[in-house]
Amino acid sequence: MPDSLNNLLTALKPQFADRLLTSDAAREHHGSGESHLTPAWPDAIVMVQSTEEVSDVLAACTCYGVPVIPFGAGSSIEGQIHAPHGGISLDMSAMHAILSVQDTDMDCTVQCGVTRQALNEHLRVTGLFFPVELGAHATLGGIAATRASGTTTVRYGSMRDLVLGMTIVMPDGEIIKTGGRARKSSAGYDLTRLFIGSEGTLGVITELNLRLFGVPEATQTAMCSFATIEDATQTVVMALQCGLSLNRIELADRLQMQAINRYSKTDLPESPTLWVELTGAPATVENDMEVFEGLAETASRFDRATTAEDASRLWRVRHDALYASRALRPGIKGISTDVCVPISQLPAIISEIQDVIATTSIQAPLVGHVGDGNFHLVLLYDPENQDEAQEARHINTQLVEMALKMGGTCTGEHGVGLGKKAYLTAEHGPALGVMRRIRNALDPDNIMNPGKIFDL
Amino acid sequence: MPDSLNNLLTALKPQFADRLLTSDAAREHHGSGESHLTPAWPDAIVMVQSTEEVSDVLAACTCYGVPVIPFGAGSSIEGQIHAPHGGISLDMSAMHAILSVQDTDMDCTVQCGVTRQALNEHLRVTGLFFPVELGAHATLGGIAATRASGTTTVRYGSMRDLVLGMTIVMPDGEIIKTGGRARKSSAGYDLTRLFIGSEGTLGVITELNLRLFGVPEATQTAMCSFATIEDATQTVVMALQCGLSLNRIELADRLQMQAINRYSKTDLPESPTLWVELTGAPATVENDMEVFEGLAETASRFDRATTAEDASRLWRVRHDALYASRALRPGIKGISTDVCVPISQLPAIISEIQDVIATTSIQAPLVGHVGDGNFHLVLLYDPENQDEAQEARHINTQLVEMALKMGGTCTGEHGVGLGKKAYLTAEHGPALGVMRRIRNALDPDNIMNPGKIFDL
Numbered sequence: 001m002p003d004s005l006n007n008l009l010t011a012l013k014p015q016f017a018d019r020l021l022t023s024d025a026a027r028e029h030h031g032s033g034e035s036h037l038t039p040a041w042p043d044a045i046v047m048v049q050s051t052e053e054v055s056d057v058l059a060a061c062t063c064y065g066v067p068v069i070p071f072g073a074g075s076s077i078e079g080q081i082h083a084p085h086g087g088i089s090l091d092m093s094a095m096h097a098i099l100s101v102q103d104t105d106m107d108c109t110v111q112c113g114v115t116r117q118a119l120n121e122h123l124r125v126t127g128l129f130f131p132v133e134l135g136a137h138a139t140l141g142g143i144a145a146t147r148a149s150g151t152t153t154v155r156y157g158s159m160r161d162l163v164l165g166m167t168i169v170m171p172d173g174e175i176i177k178t179g180g181r182a183r184k185s186s187a188g189y190d191l192t193r194l195f196i197g198s199e200g201t202l203g204v205i206t207e208l209n210l211r212l213f214g215v216p217e218a219t220q221t222a223m224c225s226f227a228t229i230e231d232a233t234q235t236v237v238m239a240l241q242c243g244l245s246l247n248r249i250e251l252a253d254r255l256q257m258q259a260i261n262r263y264s265k266t267d268l269p270e271s272p273t274l275w276v277e278l279t280g281a282p283a284t285v286e287n288d289m290e291v292f293e294g295l296a297e298t299a300s301r302f303d304r305a306t307t308a309e310d311a312s313r314l315w316r317v318r319h320d321a322l323y324a325s326r327a328l329r330p331g332i333k334g335i336s337t338d339v340c341v342p343i344s345q346l347p348a349i350i351s352e353i354q355d356v357i358a359t360t361s362i363q364a365p366l367v368g369h370v371g372d373g374n375f376h377l378v379l380l381y382d383p384e385n386q387d388e389a390q391e392a393r394h395i396n397t398q399l400v401e402m403a404l405k406m407g408g409t410c411t412g413e414h415g416v417g418l419g420k421k422a423y424l425t426a427e428h429g430p431a432l433g434v435m436r437r438i439r440n441a442l443d444p445d446n447i448m449n450p451g452k453i454f455d456l
Numbered sequence: 457m458p459d460s461l462n463n464l465l466t467a468l469k470p471q472f473a474d475r476l477l478t479s480d481a482a483r484e485h486h487g488s489g490e491s492h493l494t495p496a497w498p499d500a501i502v503m504v505q506s507t508e509e510v511s512d513v514l515a516a517c518t519c520y521g522v523p524v525i526p527f528g529a530g531s532s533i534e535g536q537i538h539a540p541h542g543g544i545s546l547d548m549s550a551m552h553a554i555l556s557v558q559d560t561d562m563d564c565t566v567q568c569g570v571t572r573q574a575l576n577e578h579l580r581v582t583g584l585f586f587p588v589e590l591g592a593h594a595t596l597g598g599i600a601a602t603r604a605s606g607t608t609t610v611r612y613g614s615m616r617d618l619v620l621g622m623t624i625v626m627p628d629g630e631i632i633k634t635g636g637r638a639r640k641s642s643a644g645y646d647l648t649r650l651f652i653g654s655e656g657t658l659g660v661i662t663e664l665n666l667r668l669f670g671v672p673e674a675t676q677t678a679m680c681s682f683a684t685i686e687d688a689t690q691t692v693v694m695a696l697q698c699g700l701s702l703n704r705i706e707l708a709d710r711l712q713m714q715a716i717n718r719y720s721k722t723d724l725p726e727s728p729t730l731w732v733e734l735t736g737a738p739a740t741v742e743n744d745m746e747v748f749e750g751l752a753e754t755a756s757r758f759d760r761a762t763t764a765e766d767a768s769r770l771w772r773v774r775h776d777a778l779y780a781s782r783a784l785r786p787g788i789k790g791i792s793t794d795v796c797v798p799i800s801q802l803p804a805i806i807s808e809i810q811d812v813i814a815t816t817s818i819q820a821p822l823v824g825h826v827g828d829g830n831f832h833l834v835l836l837y838d839p840e841n842q843d844e845a846q847e848a849r850h851i852n853t854q855l856v857e858m859a860l861k862m863g864g865t866c867t868g869e870h871g872v873g874l875g876k877k878a879y880l881t882a883e884h885g886p887a888l889g890v891m892r893r894i895r896n897a898l899d900p901d902n903i904m905n906p907g908k909i910f911d912l
Contacts, residue, residue: 104693104800127697147642158640160649161617176887181863182796183828184614186603186653186871187883188909189891193616193649197642214697237560241583241670243736280699283743284736291737340638344560372639407637415642427643431632434898435645441897442890453644 005043005086008064012046015056019047030089033074033081034136036335036383037418042069042083047091051167051175051206054090058204058447059173061088067450068171070200072113072139076146077336078417080199084451090204092141098122099207106212107164107181112141112205119210128212131156133248134413135322141205146415147197151248154240154371155279156213158413160196167207168195171443181209194438199415200449202442216247216279220289221311224276224299225269229253230347231298232272236370237343238295239276244288247279249371250318253350256325256365263324264317269301274370275318277311318367325365325378332380337396338420339403340374340412349406353377353399360391374412401426416453424454461499461542464520468502471512475503486545489530489537490592492791492839493874498525498539503547507623507631507662513546514660514903515629523906524627526656528569528595532602533792534873536655540907546660548597554578555663562668563620563637568597568661575666584668587612589704590869591778597661602871603653607704610696610827611735612669614869616652623663624651627899637665650894655871656905658898672703672735676745677767680732680755681725685709686803687754688728692826693799694751695732700744703735705827706774709806712781712821719780720773725757730826731774733767774823781821781834788836793852794876795859796830796868805862809833809855816847830868857882872909880910 012020021027022044031041043066048054061068067087074081083089095111098119102108103126110119115137119130132143134150142148144166149158156162165179168191178191195202226232229251236249252260257270276292278285293302305311317324326334341349350366357364357377368375379395381388400410400423410416410423424432432454439456446456468476477483478500487497499522504510517524523543530537539545551567554575558564559582566575571593575586588599590606598604600622605614612618621635624647634647651658682688685707692705708716713726732748734741749758761767773780782790797805806822813820813833824831835851837844856866856879866872866879880888888910895912902912 102798102800105798106696107798147640147646149640153640157613157617160640160646161613170890174886174889176890177885178887180865180883181798182830182859182865182868183799184603184605184609184616184796184830184868185865186605186794186867186869187865187876188653188872188880188888189658189894190603190616190646190649190653191887191890193646194894197644197646202645214699216699240562243670243672245740281740281743281747284701284740287737287739338642340640342558342561342563342637343639344558374638374640403638409636409638409641409643411642412638412640413642416644420643424644427636429633430630431634431647432644433630434626434632434647437897438645438650438894441893 004064005066008060008066009044011060012057016046021045030071030074030081030091031083034077035079035082035419036333037079037082040082040084042089043086045089045091047094049094051169054169054204054206055173055175057088057090058169058171061447062172062445065445065447067447069449070145070204072142073115073137075136075138076142076415076417078415078419080146080415080417080452082418084418093139095206101126103128105181107209108212109207109209110140111207113139115139116143123212127215129215130210131213132159132162140208140210144196144205144208145199149413151250151369153369154249155247160193162211163192163196164209164211166192166195166205168203168205170203171445171448179209199417199452201439201452202448218280218282218285219311220278220285221305221314222276222289222303223314224274224296224302226272226299229272229350232274233343233346233370235274235296235298239292240371242291244292245278245280245284246276246371248275248277250275251368251370251375252321253366255363256321256367259324259328259365260317260321263327264320266317271300275314321367322378325380328363328365329380332382334378334380335392336414337377337379337399338411338414339399339408340372341403341406341408343373345406345408346370346373349402352402353395356395356398360395361388362391362395364395372412373408418452421454460520461522464516464522465500467516468513472502477501477503486527486530486537486547487539490533491535491538491875492789493535493538496538496540498545499542501545501547503550505550507625510546510625510660510662511629511631513544514625514627517544517903518628518901521901521903523903525905526601526660528598529571529593531592531594532598532871532873534871534875536602536871536873536908538874540874549595551662557582559584561637563665564668565663565665566596567663569595571595572599579668583671585671586666587669588615588618596664596666600652600661600664601655605869607706607825609825610705611703616649618667619648619652620665620667622648622651622661624659624661626659627901627904635665655873655908657895657908658904674736674738674741675767676734676741677761677770678732678745678748679759679770680730680752681757682728682755685728685806688730689799689802689826691730691752691754695748696827698747700748701734701736701740702732702827704731704733706731707824707826707831708777709822711819712777712823715780715784715821716773716777719783720776722773727756731770777823778834781836784819784821785836788838790834790836791848792870793833793835793855794867794870795855795864796828797859797862797864799829801862801864802826802829805858808858809851812851812854816851817844818847818851820851828868829864874908877910
């Protein structure tokens with residue numbers, strides 16, 4: 001253990017006592033997360049309970065030149081919580097207080113360690129809810145740091161759009177507030193948006209002011225099957241242009257549907273499928289679902305849920321899609337791709353990548369947030385098998401290259417971490433140099449999650 | 457004329473010839489705009505026609521250490537286009553090409569000098585439109601640089617939410633692209649949002665990818681009067697919580713209604729008034745207007761437009777509100793305040809500031825984008841009269857202090873420029889130091905619109 005780390009731990013011990021962990025079990029838990037990447041353990045973990053404690057730890061880490069890696073629920077999948085240069089994992093899961101809810105203003109203030117599930121549970125009596133909905137059991141601080149989004153982006157926008165302001169601790173321990181509680185502001189640089197998606201490389205998000213929304217009165221759900229991905233996409237494009245009250249609109253491909261039938265013991269058509277959910281006033285969703293059914297004229301089958309149980313049954317198979325995929329090759333975790341392209345390019349990119357996949361031995365079922373042009377292939381490969389690993393990497397790289405050519409991005413919602421670093425030069429060109437200058441200016445000692453997003 | 461400027465002009469002359477202007481008429485036009493502030497002329501104007509020309513001018517300005525002030529339509533009202541340190545006004549009004557419209561993806565790419573009116577004119581045949589709607593005849597580059605918004609923010613968000621990506625020229629002439637055409641991305645820092653609202657202090661926006669929307673099928677308009685601002689606000693809060701398909705919801709106070717009646721020769725109730733516009737499918741807006749009328753139970757009068765002419769008559773008086781205000785004191789331009797607060801605080805802040813105004817000789821009619829908590833008082837004062845000028849400044853300062861205490865902002869949509877600089881320390885505290893470090897890192901020679909937003 002180098003002197004600097006030793007001195008840091010000696011300095012932190014009196015304050016944090018048994019909240020300073022160095023056991024292998026704690027280090028392993030904080031150094032692998034849900035990523036497919038090789039784990040990289042931190043040297044120690046500090047369990048913080050307040051913004052002031054975060055400030056103390058960061059000031060000490062700057063003083064001793066030791067890296068800090070913010071940690072929420074450990075659900076990131078691109079290695080954001082890995083510690084490739086060692087250092088301190090700053091565990092903020094105990095910062096889970098919901099500080100205030102202002103129902104008239106439809107906003108709330110929470111600590112970073114609150115999960116969206118816990119927030120919505122708390123909000124239930126108010127008739128309000130926070131709309132970001134993603135598969136992971138993530139913390140709101142982590143969702144912001146990753147600029148994550150999920151299934152309801154088509155209606156409410158991503159985390160980027162739903163944060164009004166934040167409390168942030170800078171690398172030297174200084175505590176700043178960005179934004180505020182006003183719905184909009186033109187007062188200077190948008191630091192809120194700069195820290196959203198910065199993956200802990202510029203500072204640590206400790207509190208968030210979030211927008212809330214009224215729970216819609218009514219919901220309409222349907223599931224429909226198409227002969228081709230193109231027919232499904234075309235239906236979505238028309239629905240978007242009509243401004244239908246879409247809340248979620250999800251796509252699965254033929255292989256995914258085969259996986260679902262096997263896993264969920266269903267008998268659904270094994271062809272490209274859309275799930276659609278409309279929310280709003282009863283008259284609106286009733287009308288919009290009729291319009292949608294009319295737009296989906298190429299659908300070979302259209303199942304409209306007539307009861308809440310029906311709807312929940314339709315969505316259950318979508319929610320279980322990841323498990324269904326993994327069940328195609330039991331014991332194999334698979335890695336998830338995450339490109340996002342202009343929606344018109346979806347049929348082309350899916351067809352092109354399926355041609356590439358067909359030349360390999362990899363199975364790769366697809367689900368997508370089709371209203372955003374974002375989709376995930378689960379590449380099922382055995383990491384012990386070098387040939388398969390090589391094929392999976394090849395598919396991933398080919399896919400990103402296609403997406404960038406189409407004006408898209410290598411990551412729609414999972415972030416860069418360690419896993420997508422290789423693609424940022426191609427995606428951003430000289431703009432990456434501007435990001436580098438900002439990082440150097442705000443974290444001159446390079447202690448904040450070093451090695452993530454890009455190298456200095 | 458200092459040597460550095462002389463040398464710069466000599467260097468630019470061969471390339472720009474008669475597009476390099478130094479006449480007093482041109483300097484005056486480019487150094488006053490629509491601001492109430494004392495004009496500050498640039499030394500010269502360069503009329504650029506392309507991103508590459510912007511790059512050439514910026515590289516030359518960096519080389520000779522001469523300030524550059526980006527100029528679009530000159531509609532900014534806080535002195536954003538003033539040249540307090542002299543230098544070059546970079547006039548981009550000739551960069552008004554609409555480069556492409558992708559109707560399937562509902563996005564487009566435009567040069568910075570395109571106005572929103574010109575874009576919407578161009579889009580008419582496509583059934584799509586760009587939703588930012590503000591009073592000024594501004595360029596889209598200027599709207600982005602100011603992070604402006606207007607009346608439709610309650611539905612579509614502000615300029616911040618509607619830009620997918622941009623081409624930006626950095627102070628040394630380097631051309632970068634931020635964002636892209638994907639609906640969302642988690643690939644690194646959100647440079648797009650950093651440049652939106654940076655008022656030309658970090659670089660020059662030359663092209664924008666913008667989101668477009670389908671023109672709604674149907675519209676419902678109403679105008680309703682209330683005994684108090686509180687009753688009006690309470691109605692809006694309930695409408696927001698119900699998720700009604702609000703497109704615009706605007707407020708005027710008693711004095712503004714008196715001004716309107718005088719100016720527009722109408723006989724409207726002289727009490728707090730709401731204009732509401734709902735857009736969407738016919739069934740939706742029909743239903744939502746009925747719900748809204750039910751929510752507005754405290755309204756003393758509720759006029760629902762039954763024809764398009766009716767609706768346009770109701771909106772005309774709202775559009776003419778600024779002229780009606782000015783007509784209260786002919787020859788006096790007035791300055792517009794711009795605070796934005798959480799909507800629950802609107803009745804309190806309006807009541808408190810009206811108490812302050814009552815102690816002065818100033819008339820100050822009010823209009824507001826009430827769904828966002830943003831409102832404008834037009835402070836009618838004679839700048840030649842020192843007492844009045846002092847009173848107007850006092851009102852403005854008091855108002856900002858109240859807004860900040862309530863978690864609001866000194867500027868909802870007009871930006872900082874020179875006019876709001878004094879309030880940024882109080883609003884941002886140590887976060888202003890973070891903005892300063894970013895600016896130093898990206899514009900180390902301080903040539904980009906120096907003296908604006910904050911001093912270095």
